[in-house]
Amino acid sequence: MIGWAITFLVIALxxxxxxxxxxxxxxxxxxxxxxxxxxxxxxxxLIFGRRRAL
Structure with missing residues (x-):
């Protein structure tokens, strides 16, 4: 998803x-x-991953 955000940022620039x-x-x-x-x-x-690990 961060890749998509960077792609749209480059398009904007x-x-x-x-x-x-x-x-x-x-x-x-x-x-x-x-x-x-x-x-x-x-x-x-992060939150739900830690709950399941315990």
């Missing part, structure tokens, strides 16, 4: 350099959402 502000803004928004979802899933896997 390229679009911004080429002057496509709308596409760049949308790509950054998608990258932020995917990044935060990945962080939440990571934290949840």
């Amino acid at each position: 390229i679009a911004a350099v080429l002057g496509f502000g709308g596409i760049a803004g949308t790509a950054v928004g998608i990258a932020k959402i995917i990044f935060f979802v990945a962080i939440v899933l990571f934290v949840l896997s």
Whole structure:
């Protein structure tokens, strides 16, 4: 999932350099959402993974 976030961030950077502000803004928004979802899933896997190991 982090790979997808990085991909959208690169798309946003390229679009911004080429002057496509709308596409760049949308790509950054998608990258932020995917990044935060990945962080939440990571934290949840840490919490629930430790419970099962005990």
